Amino acid sequence: MNLRPPLKVALAQTVGTLPREPGLAYEPKFDGHRMVMFRQADGVVLQARSGRIVTAAFPDLAAAARELPDGTVLDGEVVVWREGRIDFAAVQGRAAATPGRAPGLAARLPASYAAFDVLAAGGTDLRPRRYAVRRERLEELLAGLGPPIQPVPMTTDPELAATWYETLPGIGVEGLVVKRLDQPYKAGTRAWRKLRHTDTRDAVVVGFTGSRQRPASLVLVLPDDDTPVVSSPLPPALRARAGAALTPLTPGGTGTAMAPGLGEVPYRSVPPELSAEVATGTTRHTVTTVLRLKDTDPGDDDGGGAGDG
Known part of the structure; x- marks a missing residue:
């Protein structure tokens, strides 16, 4: 068959x-x-x-x-x-x-x-x-x-x-x-x-939780896995940096993604034009921590709408 x-x-x-x-x-x-x-x-x-x-x-x-x-x-x-x-x-x-x-x-x-x-x-x-x-x-x-x-x-x-x-x-x-x-x-x-080589890797930002200006967490797609995940809460300085990077992006719709220890949570989507360096670790749950946002040129990629693929 x-x-x-x-x-x-x-x-x-x-x-x-x-x-x-x-x-x-x-x-x-x-x-x-x-x-x-x-x-x-x-x-x-x-x-x-x-x-x-x-x-x-x-x-x-x-x-x-x-x-x-x-x-x-x-x-x-x-x-x-x-x-x-x-x-x-x-x-x-x-x-x-x-x-x-x-x-x-x-x-x-x-x-x-x-x-x-x-x-x-x-x-x-x-x-x-x-x-x-x-x-x-x-x-x-x-x-x-x-x-x-x-x-x-x-x-x-x-x-x-x-x-x-x-x-x-x-x-x-x-x-x-x-x-x-x-x-x-x-x-x-x-x-x-x-x-x-390292426990860090690049991920693509496809959404956020909280406000656009100061997001609480980022929603990410990791290499080799097309299912969006919610990062651990962002520290204050990174929240401001993420807000500045998200502001120019065209807002998308809403979705849900898995947050460690919380289950499915709602988020707002953005076009996949922003990358982040992340670390992943496991305690009871797999935790994805955003280390820094990577400089990207929005003109390099014409992707639109949040994706989970």
């Missing part, structure tokens, strides 16, 4: 050192938007990690996916390259685009799809197969395709992986994902491992 959306995706747990036991595979960790790509007999469906269908936001990737054989399902990351680096804010701008504006954004900010797993081929569910088998099948499927859909690099050599870990941050790749060669695809579980 063909796999159909929505599908739960496999996840990774954070580790502090590079695993080196036998039987491991190493891949660069691309900070983009997680996407499952379905090539079905009647067309293409693109699904975000949350299960939301985002096909209309990425017409360039949907067109490219039509070259895949029917019955193919891929898992991977959407990235946008700008000046030789991955630009997560540009990815969020693409994901938040309305269908009417998506083609124009696709022309200005073309997306690439870094495929790191194949969940089905020819209509056969490959998730129970070993990663080594799935990786070989992935490379076969994409061998003649080329950009914008390509497999992520992979190595079984821990020394090469260590070299990647030290050198790839220059292009915006902030770590590695480590998988066991004998491992099936475990949807919804943190069976993979990820190693990052």
Whole structure:
């Protein structure tokens, strides 16, 4: 039976050192938007990690996916390259685009799809197969395709992986994902491992709580996860800085997002034109703390409306 959306995706747990036991595979960790790509007999469906269908936001990737054989399902990351680096804010701008504006954004900010797993081929569910088998099948499927859909690099050599870990941050790749060669695809579980250089990362501001002039918290979309989260309360100085940055942005509608310890809270949305450096930590709940707002040029990105993709 063909796999159909929505599908739960496999996840990774954070580790502090590079695993080196036998039987491991190493891949660069691309900070983009997680996407499952379905090539079905009647067309293409693109699904975000949350299960939301985002096909209309990425017409360039949907067109490219039509070259895949029917019955193919891929898992991977959407990235946008700008000046030789991955630009997560540009990815969020693409994901938040309305269908009417998506083609124009696709022309200005073309997306690439870094495929790191194949969940089905020819209509056969490959998730129970070993990663080594799935990786070989992935490379076969994409061998003649080329950009914008390509497999992520992979190595079984821990020394090469260590070299990647030290050198790839220059292009915006902030770590590695480590998988066991004998491992099936475990949807919804943190069976993979990820190693990052720091506990900080860039996020895109898609809304705020409290007043626009002095927001209490920011609502953020993090790399690899399209579900908005509410930051911890902003300190006074950062509230003033955030208010100044939010004021020029066109106000959007309202939504709800998850706040640690509080559950779903309402927020006002803004276009995804503002980035923040954040730290994430876990006590009873995962807490996202805004460290600083990043300087952005609103003219660089034409994204409009809050998005969760």
